Amino acid sequence: MPSPSNTLRVLHFNDVYHVGAGNKEPVGGAARFGSLLHSLQRDTSAGPTLTLFSGDAYFPSLESSISRGEHMLPVLNQLNIDASTLGNHEFDQGIDLLEGLIKRNNFPWVITNLTDGKTGNPAAKGSLKYLIKEIDGLRVGIIGIIEKEWLDTLPCLPPTFEYHDFVIAAKEMATKLKSQSDKTMGCDLVICLSHMRLNNDIKLAEECADVIDLVLSGHDHFYYIGSGIDVYDDPDLNQLPEKYSGHDDDTAMLATWKSERAQLPPNSQGKRLVKSGTDFRDLSEIMLELDRSNPDKVHINKISVKRHRTTSRVVEDQEIRGMVDRIEAHLSKALDKIIGISTTDLDARSTVCRTQESNYGSLSGDLMRLCYAESAGAQIAFLCGGAIRSDKVFPAGEISMRNIMEVFPFEDPVVVVRLTGDQIRRALENGVSKWPAQEGRFPQVSGIRFEFDPQRAPGDPESDYGDEENEELDMNTYYNVATRDYMYQGHDGYEALNEGELIVDEENGITFSNLYRRYFYGLAVCNALR
Incomplete structure (x- = not known):
């Protein structure tokens, strides 16, 4: 029997709205993104892999104004997602429609700190309060965390829904998941899927660092790595036009990361936080190097992030391309x-x-x-x-x-x-x-x-x-x-x-x-x- 791997790879993305490609690099588009993602998923030499999504897919978009979110169902179901959390725009057209969409997904949605006050269950029927994935002998707990700020923007939130402070709820659930006394829990690692603004994600990563190993977030529509990321690689950057639209933002982000890394106190793990851009244009390949010598506690020695950009050089996935063609043909006549x-x-x-x-x-x-x-x-x-x-x-x-x-x-x-x-x-x-x-x-x-x-x-x-x-x-x-x-x-x-x-x-x-x-x-x- 082969010995367990000392790595865990996580593929992460967030905030996807338009299935078609854009006209500026990185062009994005579901067909190219799916091709890029599938090529990484097929590469078993990288070790055990999880594919995670941090919310916002069904609304708002040109397509959703006609399809009421259904255009994204076949696309998401084609991406082999292991877990996702709900974004604010999942609720745009009301809870009943959202629950119908969730029911037709082939992957789970996790929401930890928004519950139905009548039942105590997660906010949307069919979603989970937490998820435990067993992979290569590891038990990985996954939670979904949102912020109160965007709840105030929802037009159709049922009055029975109750919000729970994101730090308190995350810490309580992560602690429970890592409990070794509860045989149904006993997680080696806990990953938080978040849909919050950066300031709240930083607070979450800092205040829950003792129980949450990695925060993967969305909502902000920009790429970000926290000071707890040890290695960052962006191989596609040099393939983009010299003055492409995101150059200044990327330069500032990289400078901030380097500065924060340089100022880390001794023995500090820093903010283990990643945001993966938006709209099928970015995909994060995150490698966790693990020390599994202690059977009672898995330790992360190093976190490396490789940023993949969905450029026009990526060959489209033909099955997803067919989905996109059908979606666009349906819309074109009217629009x-x-x-x-x-x-x-x-x-x-x-x-x-x-x-x-x-x-x-x-x-x-x-x-x-x-x-x-x-x-x-x-x-x-x-x-x-x-x-x-x-x-x-x-x-x-x-x-x-x-x-x-x-x-x-x-x-x-x-x-x-x-x-x-x-x-x-x-x-x-x-x-x-x-x-x-x-x-x-x-x-x-x-x-x-x-x-x-x-x-x-x-x-x-x-x-x-x-x-x-x-x-x-x-x-x-x-x-x-x-x-x-x-x-x-x-x-x-x-x-x-x-x-x-x-x-x-x-x-x-x-x-x-x-x-x-x-x-x-x-x-x-x-x-x-x-």
């Missing part, structure tokens, strides 16, 4: 119709829309306000930057429904609400409260101008609030405000919007896709009458 023309580039990058004024945000706000200016007296429009998706610049030229749906995949409509100037002030202050963090709440507006100083406290009387005629916003006067129903419901901290009286409710509101469709069709009619 490829050209509905308008833009004479300027439209900026939908997250780094812009979530931190500053964007021309795509301004245009959308103008359309929201003007759509309801006559029928509902809309004077102001609020749109949170997180509503603007796709994370790219659309060049001047033709605009299709596909372009619009890619930027606005959410289905909640525009509503109009009557608010006081003070409620508008509080909404604006909430919108900039997390700046410069790239939070979705950052406001894109129309019909109002404002400046903010992040050094000042909320409600500072020296802050300026004025409308387009530079008149001061009267705190006691009522204004009609067009906004997303999602924001009116109080999500992303916009509780102030929910205090107002609805003038146009969600039943009668228009979606962004129809808003843009009407706008461009209206322009076409006007141009035809010239």
Whole structure:
């Protein structure tokens, strides 16, 4: 009988939305990513291997706006995933739809710190509170951890769901999994699949270092390795264009890792944390070198990370390519119709829309306000930057429904609400409260101008609030405000919007896709009458 391996390899990815490839390196795409992943999975010389996913797959995307998440089912089921955790966007279309999707997956979903208060079970039926994988004589415990911050953004969360502090819940479950007195547990290693922002992941990795061996996270859409990673290799970097879009971010990440490694105190293991990019463009190959000489305790001697990028040089997996072709053919007829023309580039990058004024945000706000200016007296429009998706610049030229749906995949409509100037002030202050963090709440507006100083406290009387005629916003006067129903419901901290009286409710509101469709069709009619 062969002796057990002294290594454990983990293949990790997170936050995948679009099955098709992009037009810039690394191009991503499910077919190339699947080919890359399968080639690594077939390489048995690397030792025992786990494939893990850290959430966000079914929504939001162009495809999901039509398929309601079903387009991703065959793709995920083809990737030989051993375990996954739930991301915030898994809940976008409600718990019933999510549970139906989970039921059709051929791999388990793990969620540890969100439970149903009535039953104590994990938040979604069919998911697990923890998982134990036995591989090559190792018992590996897997937990799934989320943060409270994104729960506040969910439009359809059942009221019976209960959130548990991520550090406390993770430490309790990991300790239980490593208990040697419980024969059903007795795990040698515990891996945490997380879907949180970096600051929370760092806190988790630091405060649970005694019981959690590795944190694999998503949610942030960038690549990251913590100071507890001993070796980092990025062989594809030199194959990319010299000025490809992520170069500066990669350089900064690598510099931070090297600096933190250099400052580690003696005998410190550092932050054993990895985030693996986004959208089928990145895959982490993580090698754990183990000391198994003590039968009662497995020790990790070294962690090496190799970053694989899904470039155009990767040959596509033909079976997954067929899936992608069928998905895209189904969408194309409805979405490829050209509905308008833009004479300027439209900026939908997250780094812009979530931190500053964007021309795509301004245009959308103008359309929201003007759509309801006559029928509902809309004077102001609020749109949170997180509503603007796709994370790219659309060049001047033709605009299709596909372009619009890619930027606005959410289905909640525009509503109009009557608010006081003070409620508008509080909404604006909430919108900039997390700046410069790239939070979705950052406001894109129309019909109002404002400046903010992040050094000042909320409600500072020296802050300026004025409308387009530079008149001061009267705190006691009522204004009609067009906004997303999602924001009116109080999500992303916009509780102030929910205090107002609805003038146009969600039943009668228009979606962004129809808003843009009407706008461009209206322009076409006007141009035809010239």
